[in-house]
Each structure stands twice: as structure tokens, then as C-alpha cells.
Amino acid sequence: MFNTTAWNRIRYGLYAPVYDLVAERAFRGARRTALGQVTWQPGMRVLLVGAGTGLDLPWLPRDIELHAGDLSPTMVRRLEQRAEAQGRDVQPQVMDAECLAYPDDHFDVVVMHLILAVMPDPARGLAEARRVLKPDGQLCVMDKFQTDDHPAGLVRHGLNALTSAIATDITRQARPLLEAAGFVIEQDTPVMMGSLVRALLAR
Numbered sequence: 001m002f003n004t005t006a007w008n009r010i011r012y013g014l015y016a017p018v019y020d021l022v023a024e025r026a027f028r029g030a031r032r033t034a035l036g037q038v039t040w041q042p043g044m045r046v047l048l049v050g051a052g053t054g055l056d057l058p059w060l061p062r063d064i065e066l067h068a069g070d071l072s073p074t075m076v077r078r079l080e081q082r083a084e085a086q087g088r089d090v091q092p093q094v095m096d097a098e099c100l101a102y103p104d105d106h107f108d109v110v111v112m113h114l115i116l117a118v119m120p121d122p123a124r125g126l127a128e129a130r131r132v133l134k135p136d137g138q139l140c141v142m143d144k145f146q147t148d149d150h151p152a153g154l155v156r157h158g159l160n161a162l163t164s165a166i167a168t169d170i171t172r173q174a175r176p177l178l179e180a181a182g183f184v185i186e187q188d189t190p191v192m193m194g195s196l197v198r199a200l201l202a203r
Contacts, residue, residue, distance in 0.1 A: 019052060019053055019075070019078075020053055020055070020078075023052070023055060023114070024055055026192075027055070027113075027114065027142075027192070027197075028055075029191065029192075030142055030191040030192050030197055030199060031055060031056055031059050031113060031142065032059045033142075033189060033191050033199050034111075034113065034140055034141070034142035034189075034191065034199035034200075034201075035056065035059045035060060035111070035140060036059075037140065037187045037189065037199060037201040038109055038138055038140050038201060039138065040061050040064070040109075041108070042061075042063040042064070043063065043064065043065065044061075044064045044065070044108040044109055045064070045065045045067070045106065045107050045108050045109075046060070046064050046065065046066050046067065046107060046108065046109045046110075046111065047067045047068070047069075047100075047102070047106075047107045047109070047110045047111065047132065048066070048067070048068040048069070048111045048113075049069065049095075049097045049100070049110060049111065049112045049115055049125070049129065050069075050070055050071070050097055050112060050113070050114065050115030050118075050119070051068035051069060051070050051075070051076075051079055051092070052070055052075050052078075052079065052114070053075055053078040053079050053082060054068065054078070054079035054082040054083055054090070055082075056111060056113060057082060057083060057086055057088055057090070058086070062088070064109075065091075066088065066089065066090045066091065067090070067091045067092075067093075067102075067107075068090050068091070068092045068093075069092065069093050069094065069095030069097075069100075070092075070094065070095065071094070071095065071096055071097070072094075073094050076092050076093065076094050079092050080092055097112075097115060097119055097125045097128065098119060098120070098121055098124045098125050098128060099128065100128045100129075100131070100132050102132045103132070104131055104132065105132070105133070105134045105135065106132045106133075106134070107132050107133055107134065107137055108133075108134055108137050108138070109133075109137060109138045109139075109140060110129045110132065110133055110137065110138075110139050110140070111140045112125070112126075112129060112139065112140070112141050112142075112143070113140075113141070113142045113143070114142065114143055114144075115143070116141060116143045116172060116174075116177065117143045117144050117145070117172055122172060122177055123177065123180065123181060126139075126177060126178065126180075126181035126183070127181055129181075130181055130182055130183065136203065137203065138201060138202070138203055139178070139183055139200075139201070139202045139203070140199075140200075140201055141174070141178070141198075141199070141200040141201075141202065142191065142197070142198070142199045142200075143172075143174070143197065143198070144196055144197050145172055145173055145174040145196070145197075145198055146171050146172060146173050147173070147195065148173050148174060148175040148176065174188070174198055174200055175188075178200065178202050183202035183203065184202060184203050185200055185201070185202045186201050186202060186203060187199070187200065187201040188200050
């Protein structure tokens with residue numbers, strides 16, 4: 001049986017050397033908008049899930065306790081280098097977003113940027129995010145989503161067979177996923193390519 005998690009670890013390790021060239025400038029504004037929707041307080045404990053090379057770091061407050069993880073060891077090493085260069089205190093680790101190594105009710109904010117569309121089981125990933133969030137915690141999501149009004153059609157599903165193998169699933173819907181996981185969406189902002197890329201804040 002095909003192991004999507006193992007394939008993701010391999011392919012993002014391969015993508016790591018060029019990831020910043022592709023994703024830094026393209027998603028800079030979207031990251032800033034998404035993180036700007038969070039109600040920040042000094043001392044918050046924050047988790048970046050699928051943190052990649054740490055491209056969210058410039059848009060995060062400095063007076064927080066920051067944890068970060070990614071499935072790819074290569075990505076985590078680059079994140080550590082970025083954090084050191086920016087003088088950021090980050091606690092990084094190699095981590096599967098569908099099985100977080102943290103206790104229940106541990107974080108004030110969980111950030112999931114550009115991960116829900118690539119993880120094998122986004123429902124499981126969101127269940128883990130909810131588990132580690134405090135009861136009043138905030139979930140910050142930014143990703144590519146199919147419209148919530150209706151599921152993807154045959155053409156989009158056909159194209160998805162290619163895009164999901166090399167980059168991302170283009171058939172996932174934000175509101176059904178988040179609401180099924182027990183989250184209440186407070187903000188839902190289109191940030192790129194019309195409404196294809198959205199920034200959502202949920203509790």
C-alpha cells in the first residue's frame with residue numbers, strides 16, 4: 001500500500017533547497033494576513049505545524065514561546081538556521097502533524113499554513129490540533145481550498161490525481177473540514193488567486 005506520509009517526507013526533503021525561492025515571495029502577504037488575524041498576547045505558547053523552513057517567523061511576535069515541527073528533517077534544519085539568523089528562540093523538531101508529541105490543552109495558538117492540502121488525513125491532523133489547543137485556543141489556517149459551496153467535479157478530481165502527487169490536493173474544502181473537527185470559524189479571508197487561497201481563524 002502506498003505510504004503518503006513517507007512520500008511527503010521524501011519529496012519535501014528534495015524540495016527544501018528550492019522551497020524558499022518558490023514559496024517565500026509568493027505567500028508572503030498571505031502569511032502576514034493570516035497571522036494578523038490572530039489575537040496575540042505576550043507569553044502565548046504557539047505551535048507551527050508543518051513549519052517548513054520557517055517562513056512564518058518574520059510575521060510572529062517575539063514575546064511568545066514558539067514551537068515548530070515539520071515531517072522533513074531537511075526542512076527542520078533550514079528552519080533552525082533561519083531562526084538563528086533572525087535571533088529567534090524556537091523549539092523545533094521533526095514531527096508528524098497527524099500524531100503530535102504534545103500533551104492535551106497545551107497551546108494557545110496552533111498555526112497550520114500550507115499543510116492541510118498536503119497531509120494524507122487532514123481530519124486527523126485537525127483532530128490533533130484541537131487536542132493540543134487550550135479550550136480557548138486559536139487555530140490559524142492558510143491554504144488552498146476548493147469552494148465550500150459544492151464538492152470538486154470530475155475534471156478537478158482528474159487534475160488532482162497529478163497535483164496531489166507532486167504538490168498539493170486541490171479538492172479539499174475548508175469549512176467542512178474545520179467544522180467537522182469541532183472548530184468555530186471566526187474569520188475567513190481570501191488572500192490569493194481570488195478565493196483559492198484563504199486565511200481562516202477558528203476556535
